[in-house]
Amino acid sequence: MPAGVKELVALHGLDLDVGEGEFFGLLGPNGAGKTTTLGILTTRVLATAGQATVAGADVINDPVGVRRRIGVVPQRANPDRGLNVLENLVFHAAYFGIPRGEAIRRGMEHLERLGMQDKADEKVDALSGGQQQRLMIARALIHEPEVLFLDEPTVGLDPQARLSLWELLREMHRQGRTIVMTTHYMQEADELCDRLAIIDRGKLLALDATATLKAKAPGGTLIELELDGPPGAALDLARGLEHVTGADATDSVLRVQSAAGGRIISALIDTVERNGCHVKNISLTEPSLETLFISLTGRKLD
Numbered sequence: 001m002p003a004g005v006k007e008l009v010a011l012h013g014l015d016l017d018v019g020e021g022e023f024f025g026l027l028g029p030n031g032a033g034k035t036t037t038l039g040i041l042t043t044r045v046l047a048t049a050g051q052a053t054v055a056g057a058d059v060i061n062d063p064v065g066v067r068r069r070i071g072v073v074p075q076r077a078n079p080d081r082g083l084n085v086l087e088n089l090v091f092h093a094a095y096f097g098i099p100r101g102e103a104i105r106r107g108m109e110h111l112e113r114l115g116m117q118d119k120a121d122e123k124v125d126a127l128s129g130g131q132q133q134r135l136m137i138a139r140a141l142i143h144e145p146e147v148l149f150l151d152e153p154t155v156g157l158d159p160q161a162r163l164s165l166w167e168l169l170r171e172m173h174r175q176g177r178t179i180v181m182t183t184h185y186m187q188e189a190d191e192l193c194d195r196l197a198i199i200d201r202g203k204l205l206a207l208d209a210t211a212t213l214k215a216k217a218p219g220g221t222l223i224e225l226e227l228d229g230p231p232g233a234a235l236d237l238a239r240g241l242e243h244v245t246g247a248d249a250t251d252s253v254l255r256v257q258s259a260a261g262g263r264i265i266s267a268l269i270d271t272v273e274r275n276g277c278h279v280k281n282i283s284l285t286e287p288s289l290e291t292l293f294i295s296l297t298g299r300k301l302d
Contacts, residue, residue: 009202010033010036010202011033011036011037011040011050011202012202012203013203013204014033014037014050014197014199014202014203014204015204016037016197016204016207018147018178018180019178020178021176021177021178022178022179022194022195023169023173023179023181023192023193023194024178024179024180024181024193024194024195024196024197025180025181025182025183025189025192025193025195025196025197026038026180026181026182026183026196026197026199027182027183027184027186027189027196027197027198027199027289027293028182028184028198028199028200029184029200030184031201032184032199032200032201032202033199033201033202033203034151034152034182034183034184034199035075035151035152035182036202037182037199038072038149038151038180038182040052040059041054041059041066041070041149041180042054042066042067042070042072042149043059043063043066043067046060047059047060054066054069054070054147055069055070055146055147056069057069068096068143068145069145069146069147070145070146070147070148070149071139071140071141071142071143071145071147071148071149072140072148072149072151073133073136073137073140073148073149073150073151073153074136074151075151075152075153075155076155076156077129077132077133077135077136078136079124079132079135079136079139080124081123081124081125083123083124084120084121084122084123084124085111085116085119085120085121085122085123085124085127085135086104086107086108086111086120086121088124088135088139089103089106089107089110089111089135089138089139089142090103090104090107092139092142093106093107093142093143095143096142096143098142098143103142106142106144107120107138107142108120110137110138110141110142111138114134114137114138114168115134116131116134116135116138119131128161129156129157129158129161130157130158130160130161130162130164130165133153133154133157133161133165134165134168137153137168146178147178147179147180148172148177148178148179148180149179149180149181150169150179150180150181150182151181151182152182152183152184153165153169153181153183154166154183154185154188162188166188166191166192169181169192170192173192181193186288186289186290186293189210189289190210190214190288190289193210194209194210195207195208195209195210196208196209196210196213196289198213198289198292198293198296200296200297205293205296205297206292206296210289213289213292214286214287214288214289214292215287216287216292217287217288217289217291217292217295218245218291218292218295219245219246219257219259219287219291219295220243220245220257220258220259220260220261220287221257221258221260221261221262221284221285221286221287222255222256222257222258222284222285222291223255223256223257223258223262223264223265223268223282223283223284224253224254224255224256224282224283224284224285225253225254225255225256225268225269225272225279225281225282226252226253226279226280226281226282226283227252227253227254227272227277227278227279227280228252228277228278228280229252229276229277230249230251230252230277231249231252231254231272231275231277232275232276232277233275234254234271234272234274234275234277235247235248235249235254237271237275238254238256238268238271238272241256241264241267241268241271242260242264242267243258243259243260243263243264244256244257244258244259244264245257245258245259254268254272256268261284262284265282
């Protein structure tokens with residue numbers, strides 16, 4: 001290594017095992033190591049240590065075997081803009097030795113499934129961002145891969161296109177396809193993935209089913225009571241209630257973390273009213289991936 005150049009470890013002790021037919025997510029902020037992980041698993045990045053196999057093929061010793069078994073949807077759509085939609089699929093299929101006639105048949109079949117059969121003759125630049133991502137998925141599936149990798153597939157999409165792509169991914173999962181996806185969107189990970197690996201700065205922080213991870217979030221349910229005045233002594237009394245794991249207040253809002261969910265609301269209201277305040281509004285926030293991430297890293301997932 002040249003003098004003055006600091007060594008950067010992109011991944012450190014990352015140990016993952018994804019089951020057949022599973023929708024697996026890598027959740028973490030930008031720079032966490034998600035894209036590097038996918039780069040290694042899809043043979044685009046050469047690992048300097050460790051081992052990895054995909055569908056039984058070794059990424060170091062059999063990269064061609066890996067590429068035949070996988071489909072990859074990159075973070076940013078990169079179709080050939082000199083070709084129309086169907087030509088993009090046929091051209092990509094040629095890399096896998098698929099005859100032109102069969103490639104056209106498969107291509108039209110995938111476009112129909114993706115609701116894009118009427119776009120087959122369109123140039124890529126005429127497509128919306130969501131349609132271009134659908135084209136990338138069709139391209140990734142043209143050779144019928146065993147595993148589909150998606151790197152931040154909804155970055156830059158408007159909310160409607162994002163929801164549409166989510167439904168498409170759910171349908172592919174229901175069909176039994178193995179999907180590995182990176183994302184930094186909490187809701188996306190929660191909505192789509194069977195299991196999640198939360199990573200940051202190249203390290204694995206948590207790995208489990210999404211529901212199990214949320215249950216591990218510290219503090220339990222967050223209960224916010226909007227009062228008609230400052231909580232005063234009610235704040236200290238609330239901290240002493242059974243099942244309360246924490247409490248604070250800002251102006252006229254009393255926030256309480258409860259290990260018993262909303263079952264302590266009645267006791268909270270009694271406590272507040274005994275101290276001369278009235279409750280104007282109550283809101284509950286269940287434990288979330290975000291609260292877990294903050295507890296693990298000390299910062300929000302931007």
